[in-house]
Amino acid sequence: xxxxxxxxxxxxxxxxxxxxxxxxxxxxxxxxxxxxxxxxxxxxxxxxxxxxxxxxxxxxxxxxxxxxxxxxxxxxxxxxxxxxxxxxxxxxxxxxxxxxxxxxxxxxxxxx
Amino acid sequence: xxxxxxxxxxxxxxxxxxxxxxxxxxxxxxxxxxxxxxxxxxxxxxxxxxxxxxxxxxxxxxxxxxxxxxxxxxxxxxxxxxxxxxxxxxxxxxxxxxxxxxxxxxxxxxxxxxxx
Numbered sequence: 001x002x003x004x005x006x007x008x009x010x011x012x013x014x015x016x017x018x019x020x021x022x023x024x025x026x027x028x029x030x031x032x033x034x035x036x037x038x039x040x041x042x043x044x045x046x047x048x049x050x051x052x053x054x055x056x057x058x059x060x061x062x063x064x065x066x067x068x069x070x071x072x073x074x075x076x077x078x079x080x081x082x083x084x085x086x087x088x089x090x091x092x093x094x095x096x097x098x099x100x101x102x103x104x105x106x107x108x109x110x111x112x
Numbered sequence: 113x114x115x116x117x118x119x120x121x122x123x124x125x126x127x128x129x130x131x132x133x134x135x136x137x138x139x140x141x142x143x144x145x146x147x148x149x150x151x152x153x154x155x156x157x158x159x160x161x162x163x164x165x166x167x168x169x170x171x172x173x174x175x176x177x178x179x180x181x182x183x184x185x186x187x188x189x190x191x192x193x194x195x196x197x198x199x200x201x202x203x204x205x206x207x208x209x210x211x212x213x214x215x216x217x218x219x220x221x222x223x224x225x226x227x228x
Binding site for chain 1: 116143145147154155156157160162167168203205207209215216217218219220221222
């Protein structure tokens with residue numbers, strides 16, 4: 001069974017601060033996705049990374065896929081209250097295979 | 113375009129009763145996923161279909177759970193009989209599966225199930 005561990009599990013910081021969330025596994029994934037889920041809603045895809053070492057930026061969010069494709073990180077610069085939510089990473093075992101393994105999640109709260 | 117539609121949004125039932133959750137895919141999508149989310153276990157894939165055919169049901173907890181796709185745009189997840197440990201938020205998601213692409217799954221708003 002492939003497992004994705006996310007850390008920290010909970011994070012509460014002040015508006016304007018920077019933060020990094022981690023997603024780690026002992027398994028290799030061909031692709032890694034990050035989702036954000038708000039209360040009462042389903043997860044929404046933020047980004048997909050497919051190449052080891054790949055870095056993608058989405059405004060104040062920076063996503064990186066580890067060189068060995070076993071881990072990933074999400075860095076948020078100057079966090080805002082709108083960034084509050086549950087962040088989930090999800091790994092795809094084979095390119096084009098639709099089955100995703102979701103991580104344990106990081107619940108982020110940005111305090112105004 | 114409408115997103116993935118799930119009904120009901122909330123369901124409260126008593127142990128032993130049958131529960132049916134419904135999902136309408138995004139028009140044009142050909143893959144359908146059922147997930148269950150709890151605080152303890154996170155988001156777990158129960159089953160997924162491609163072109164109406166079940167591809168992987170290894171996540172279905174036990175025989176009390178069954179899922180169907182009577183047509184290309186609609187699916188049901190049935191629990192019979194329901195138990196308190198089935199209480200969770202159930203999500204369905206749809207995607208378009210095409211050759212060579214990493215598919216984006218679009219999630220519905222979920223059904224919050226409480227079994228008393």
